[in-house]
Amino acid sequence: MKKKDTNVAAMCGPQIGEGGKTGDWRSLRPVISHERCIPFQKKKSACFLCWLYCPEGVVKAGLPIEINLEYCKGCGICAEECPPKAILMVREDKS
Amino acid sequence: MSRVQIMTGNQAAAIGAVLSGVQVVAAYPITPQSQLAEIMSQNVESGKLHAEYVRVESEHSAMTVCISASTVGARVFTATSANGLLYMHEQLHWAAGSRLPIVMCCVNRGVGAPWTIFNDQQDSLAQRDTGWIQIYCRNNQEILDSVIQAYRIAETVYVPVMVCYDGFVLSHTMMPVEVPEADKVRAFLPPYVPHTVLSPENPKNLNPVLFPWKREDTEGVLCDGYMEMRCKLQTALDRSREVIAETSRSFADVFGRDHGGVLWEYRTDDAEIMLVGMGSLASEATMAADLLRSEGIRAGVVGIRAFRPFPKEDIRRALQKAKGILIFEKSISYGFEGGLCSEIKAVMYATGKRAPIYNFIAGLGGRDVKSGELAEAAKSSLAELEAGKPERPTEWVNCG
Numbered sequence: 001m002k003k004k005d006t007n008v009a010a011m012c013g014p015q016i017g018e019g020g021k022t023g024d025w026r027s028l029r030p031v032i033s034h035e036r037c038i039p040f041q042k043k044k045s046a047c048f049l050c051w052l053y054c055p056e057g058v059v060k061a062g063l064p065i066e067i068n069l070e071y072c073k074g075c076g077i078c079a080e081e082c083p084p085k086a087i088l089m090v091r092e093d094k095s
Numbered sequence: 096m097s098r099v100q101i102m103t104g105n106q107a108a109a110i111g112a113v114l115s116g117v118q119v120v121a122a123y124p125i126t127p128q129s130q131l132a133e134i135m136s137q138n139v140e141s142g143k144l145h146a147e148y149v150r151v152e153s154e155h156s157a158m159t160v161c162i163s164a165s166t167v168g169a170r171v172f173t174a175t176s177a178n179g180l181l182y183m184h185e186q187l188h189w190a191a192g193s194r195l196p197i198v199m200c201c202v203n204r205g206v207g208a209p210w211t212i213f214n215d216q217q218d219s220l221a222q223r224d225t226g227w228i229q230i231y232c233r234n235n236q237e238i239l240d241s242v243i244q245a246y247r248i249a250e251t252v253y254v255p256v257m258v259c260y261d262g263f264v265l266s267h268t269m270m271p272v273e274v275p276e277a278d279k280v281r282a283f284l285p286p287y288v289p290h291t292v293l294s295p296e297n298p299k300n301l302n303p304v305l306f307p308w309k310r311e312d313t314e315g316v317l318c319d320g321y322m323e324m325r326c327k328l329q330t331a332l333d334r335s336r337e338v339i340a341e342t343s344r345s346f347a348d349v350f351g352r353d354h355g356g357v358l359w360e361y362r363t364d365d366a367e368i369m370l371v372g373m374g375s376l377a378s379e380a381t382m383a384a385d386l387l388r389s390e391g392i393r394a395g396v397v398g399i400r401a402f403r404p405f406p407k408e409d410i411r412r413a414l415q416k417a418k419g420i421l422i423f424e425k426s427i428s429y430g431f432e433g434g435l436c437s438e439i440k441a442v443m444y445a446t447g448k449r450a451p452i453y454n455f456i457a458g459l460g461g462r463d464v465k466s467g468e469l470a471e472a473a474k475s476s477l478a479e480l481e482a483g484k485p486e487r488p489t490e491w492v493n494c495g
Binding site: 015 | 194195253290299300303305309312316319321323
């Protein structure tokens with residue numbers, strides 16, 4: 001038995017995934033070539049523009065960077081902003 | 096010491112708001128705005144009311160400020176009229192959908208075009224389906240008392256309340272009004288306890304996009320969808336009928352004045368002809384009923400105080416013995432008839448009785464309505480009533 005929604009008005013908390021798994025909205029998927037990624041190549045925190053510009057906050061600024069595909073909507077902003085074009089948007093139906 | 100003062104409806108409403116301890120007032124001075132917003136501004140400026148007065152650029156923004164302030168736990172107040180209220184329309188839905196106990200005075204005035212600044216009730220009637228409770232007042236004492244009651248009602252069921260009163264007829268007319276004692280009002284009206292407070296300590300996303308289906312949140316709670324939320328609002332308004340009645344009774348216990356909960360009656364005990372109306376028009380109808388009785392016609396008046404929630408059971412009870420029901424109203428649903436008339440017909444359908452219900456449109460755009468004219472209008476329909484004619488064309492009283 002699920003807990004009942006006792007809220008008087010509609011609301012949700014600031015938790016990851018409150019909007020549901022939004023990754024299935026995606027038609028284009030970001031694919032990273034780490035050999036072209038500046039931070040990964042320099043082995044230190046460098047541009048991370050993908051992390052900065054991602055409107056969904058699904059890019060993890062690590063070495064290597066990671067994109068959470070459960071919530072990435074495939075907007076392509078990261079690919080657009082990446083200076084060395086290390087991120088390519090690939091159609092979801094093509095592996 | 097007598098606490099009776101002579102004042103306009105606008106002054107009465109302002110005193111009601113001050114006694115209710117409102118913390119935020121937001122209003123826009125469009126034409127037509129009433130003197131009410133001005134008085135509230137003076138009250139804040141002079142320090143008589145410890146509140147924030149927010150000057151905004153439109154009625155739409157006035158209601159937005161009220162919504163925001165209510166969301167962080169403030170008791171809020173605003174006032175508007177006519178086209179200003181129409182401009183607020185979208186935010187009225189947001190206020191009710193967010194279940195915020197905002198109280199607003201609507202000083203009833205006709206809607207342009209053509210321009211008018213005079214009284215009718217088309218403005219608030221056009222807001223029927225926004226999810227607000229609507230209370231119609233018939234004198235300045237009732238305006239003051241209803242503002243105080245409105246906060247208690249709104250904060251009990253978490254539904255905003257519109258306190259409606261007729262422009263000029265009440266808003267600019269002076270009457271003796273008894274001002275309640277502040278400590279008694281404080282006892283009658285406990286502090287506002289919000290259902291949710293938006294704060295940095297407990298961040299929330301209010302009114303996110305809801306889907307046609309229910310959604311499980313990250314804590315495993317199955318959250319209601321859009322339709323369930325709308326159903327909750329309907330349930331709250333259904334419940335508010337009893338809350339309005341109880342608030343009226345409790346108010347009478349403390350202050351000695353009972354304005355009648357969801358509706359009031361005048362000389363209805365043995366009445367065969369029932370005159371039905373709202374606000375000052377219904378008040379005028381009581382004198383029309385006296386005139387009719389002086390001519391041997393047993394007339395009574397049912398005044399609808401709460402138009403939303405619509406007091407269906409009370410109306411059935413009050414009108415069940417009537418041989419004829421005459422609805423007088425200061426608004427019309429163009430292309431059909433007066434909205435109040437349609438709704439009374441709908442309510443009476445379930446009784447299985449078929450007393451004729453006739454419709455009279457009166458006093459649009461401030462046209463004077465005299466009790467004698469109401470009585471004449473009623474008499475003009477008596478032959479058809481006695482013949483049991485179920486329908487009669489809507490009559491425009493004193494028009495053309």
